[in-house]
Amino acid sequence: MAAKHPGVAHTLAVEPYGLRVAARHGETILSAFRRSGIPVRSECGGRGLCGKCQVVLQEGAAVTPPTGQEERLLGGELLARGYRLACQAAILGDLRVYVPPESRSVLLQVASRGLARAVRLRPLASRVRVELQPPSLRDVLADWERLKWSVEARTGRPVRLDPELLPHLPVRLRALGWRVDAVLWRGELVVDAAEPREGEGYGLAVDIGTSKIVVHLVDLRTGETVAEAKAENPQVFVGEDIIARMTYALREREGLAELKRLVVDAVNNLAAAAISSGGVSASDVLAAVLVGNTVMHHIALGIDVRGLAASPFVPAVRGTVDVPASFVGLRYGRRALFPPVVAGYVGSDAVADLVATGMHEEHEPAMLLDIGTNTEVILNTGEELLACSAPSGPVFEGGHLRFGMKAAVGAVDRVEIDGGEIRYSVIGGTRPLGLCGSAYIDFAAEALRAGLLDSRGFFRRDSGDARLRRGEAGYEYVVVPADESASGHDITVSEKDLSELRLAKAAVYAASMVLLEEAGLGPEDLRRVYIAGSFGYGLSVENAIRIGLLPPVNPSAVLQVGNTAVEGARLILVSEDTLEEAERIAASTGYVELTAAESFPRYFRRGLRFP
Template sequence: MSNTSKIYVKNLGKFVTGVYGKSFLDVLREAGVSIRADCGGIGECGKCRIVIEKGFSSPLTESEKRFLSIDEISKGFRLACQAKVIDGEYIVSIPQESILQRYRSADVGFEKEVALKPLVKKVFIVTNPASLEDVRSDLDRVLDEVFKKVSLGDVDVDAYVAKIVPNALRLGRWSATVVFWKNKILTIEPGDTSNRVYGVAVDIGTSKVVAHLVDLVSGETVAVESMPNPQASYGADIISRISYAIKDGSNLEKLQKLVISAVNILIDRMVSRTGVDKSNIYEVVVAGNTAMHHLFLGIDPRYLGLSPYVPAVRRGVYAFAKEIGININERGVVYALPVVAGYVGSDALADAIAVDLDNCDAPCLLIDIGTNSEILLNTGREILACSTPAGPAFEGATIEFGMRAVAGAIDQVFIYFDKSIGDYNVRYSVVGNAKPVGICGSALIDAIANLYKNGLIDSRGRFKNNVNSKRIVVENNRKKFVIAWASETGINKNITIDGRDINEFLLAKAAVAAGINVLLKHANITAENLSKIFVAGSFGTHINIENAITTGLLPKTDTRKYIFVGNTAISGAKMALKSSDVREKFEELAKKIKYIELTIHPLFKQEFINSLQLPPNHT
């Protein structure tokens, strides 16, 4: 007898096969269905909702009873991570809010101009044919001409080059193009191909992957693509993915393949749009936090999660693209930029390089807010860095109606007392001008700041008892504020914020605020002493700075000091792709930055506790 079931995913029009005893989440993920599982599938986020329209599954679990209403349960809603395949055939559907979607992100960022000096270079040569009077080897003949044009010192030649040089020279009628990476010959191509040199810069974020295709002859960016990081189905945050990777010997390989596949998809999209031949892409430069760096390279990440949280390698490392499965020229190189520490990666370094942080005239701060937020401070004497585990609240994982900034996400909120109705009213905007289905991080900040400024919640985020409003409703003994009424939404129910959501936000913002405060106090600097505060990353690009200050997420100071710089991680990676000098600067800065481990810093615990409340004097 077969021990598998046929499962029809109705709204995707796709059949998948499920093995008895496996959770629907595992079955769907293994079939390539991108379903949200922000907690990694341990039943702690409630985001992996499915509707079983036909078929019997395992009994409801306590997690499901906690996250699903009685009405939802009656309609067949289950959590995919909890419900198991038992027998027979199934028809399931996945609600829109449970599908991983392409979301609005900062795919570009501020980028300093750099002199074009890539590590990949081509040298076109023409040589005399071999003859009885000139019996130099084919390779010597090529290198003699190369050295007339460029100075390279010792040239690294491997057996592959020795194999291809005879035919390359003769097919090109004694002309050829030698492709170098540093002083290593990657390949030799017949004729003149010197005007066709491309590279790809990649930012592997916890939530998304961004890629830029760059013409290394002109320095121009010819295409940009991004997509959600498919590893998100195995956990929205770094720790969830590390835990999954070390649980089973094959899991690390699975996570690596997912992100390699994502990079290849982005490369395919870019070459499809531009007509660039993948054989003319010779290097991929990768930035990412340290966990993403390890998972991309297939390095066991377990020691990043164990004290003293050290990475396997700090310096930049390379591999042939073919070895790890990146589909560019078969001799192309993948270069992973250096990291600073276990939780400050090459993305933070790239941020710093892109904004020229080490050359600030006066103390300056850089903040990249995400599930793992990096903070760098140039004190004027040294550069300090720390990392704060803010968790995925800013991206909606632990918020009841939370979601990323995909179509249907409320991304801006303004709450005010409307005298015409004698009650509080709400104005909001929605990504894609669609009907709202949830709320993303920027709107969460707006909502909490507005609730606080209007006196609807106190400094601990609790709803005040003396407020009378139709928008304050009680469900399951919890007060909730209605952002959008059910009649306005695409999910036919109120989109609300409750005390638990506010508490999740306060925990996340406290981690970021405490990290900032520790660095400032460690350096004996105040926010007023800062000349500039760079806010990097997709999340930072879309937040309202005044509301972020109102909630205490960002330091209270002159708002003119804040500079939104977008995705400077991709900008820094692209600068490194274009310039060997910049790459050297990455290595120098990685050694120069002083990492502050917050878990053992004497100030962190108290700063975190102090930051759990909303700042005073804003009501």
């Protein structure tokens, strides 16, 4: 092979896609994949931490030697078989790589619907039909005043002009023959003079999660979702959790702008997909309501996140942010409304969870948990609301686990151990690629019941179970043998995996207990526990209680409510009363900072054990 110089392109052949892409001398394989849009898992954002970006190279491939991270994460056996980490191996010549099934990004299971209360319809955006007299030499009233007076005569309320409309107003009124629908935002801002249509139009309800984005297209006349679209949050390439996103936003040049562009582009693309599948004209989309945790909220608005990144973790703004859609970069609708957040780590998604479930109105103690890379816990004591946020990390989404993966096609999502036999189910019914978070919880609970595991998370060496063995990283249990898996490797759960699970569940347990203690309550006082979010939707409640992830309550008191964040956004979009309710909730919820809670370390230590 002829020697090539830095800056000169090499050719990267990528299997099984049959692609040939250009690569720069010295760049990593992952970097070349990203530029070419080749989907590959990279949960740690290419930092050599997650071990998910594995590729297989032919012998003697022109790449840099294995790094320490590769030796640690892959081990000698896989390295000898040609496995490398795409984020570590730098390209030194033409190359052929194979992306094994376990490294491919695959379709995610995302809860896109959830429990939602009925609300009185009073959409944030509405239409008012007016027929104006055209101006004449005897009637030289200006265009805006002509429109304003007619709208006020119809609504009985004073209205204001959206400055974004003004430049286009003369053209609109004349092109439409002075018969228009004035589009009113929150009853008083005229944001458009549109072609007359039946009905109020449509709006977008958007849940910007750290991992996933869900968009609903909502008919403002009925309040119902007519189409939806969902996708992985593309910011995931810089890392799985909000800490990684903030670090990127603060450290990289144009980092915040890049993250904002990624998320706004994704929302626009999902909105386009929903509009298309709903058979709706894009011009009939009037507005959007967007919820998310406080970091996603700030990034989508282009707000500097340094206040959130360091103690005392203060957001730039807590109240409702109501801006032109163009300010955010949304291609659809005239306005974008971001409901209020509670605090630096309890965002508007948690407020939306509450308005959708109505938990805040209950008169007996109830708790809501939205479990993800960051877990929000809200306690209704029966008299007041208390909230906190626990850094549970990416474990529930398969991160930090040897064979962990998101709840996607190919993930084992359920595990049962019965009389020495193991049974599992796989999302999509394919051969297993790995285990998602709910499978680890099932496994731990079943292994505890079967006496394979002790409360410290160690396998009982004397269990005599043939699936238990000593692996490279200590004792491990074979859940899926090589001849059943998609990759041809055994899929195992190790004590190290269980240790990661214990750390994550201890954070959630401690957060719940700190709130209960603040209120002078115990788990036995809870009459209802709501589990929100995609992860919680696929969870076995009994097993989550068995391992101590959820408080020890009667399983029948637990409601798995799905994506109540997007449902709450929808309710706010179609009901001004609900927006006012959200503002009251955010203003009155007491925030408990766990890092300052004296009892947190005690509960965390207790939570590290299996009950």
